Amino acid sequence: MLALEVCRRAAGHGAREVFINTAPLPYYRAPWEAYVKAGFTPMLRGTRMRRPATVAL
Numbered sequence: 001m002l003a004l005e006v007c008r009r010a011a012g013h014g015a016r017e018v019f020i021n022t023a024p025l026p027y028y029r030a031p032w033e034a035y036v037k038a039g040f041t042p043m044l045r046g047t048r049m050r051r052p053a054t055v056a057l
Contacts, residue, residue: 002038016051 003020010018024032036042
């Protein structure tokens with residue numbers, strides 16, 4: 001839900017891409033652990049997702 005809310009807000013401002021960097025840092029693991037606790041599964045880094053461009057008429 002956290003990532004979806006970020007995507008909704010970014011899209012509302014015209015964004016077409018969202019990058020969420022949650023790499024575990026040995027000195028500050030809170031962001032990483034928050035996503036894991038929320039049910040997200042770690043993926044290979046560098047995976048990107050985007051919506052197709054729309055054609056303006």
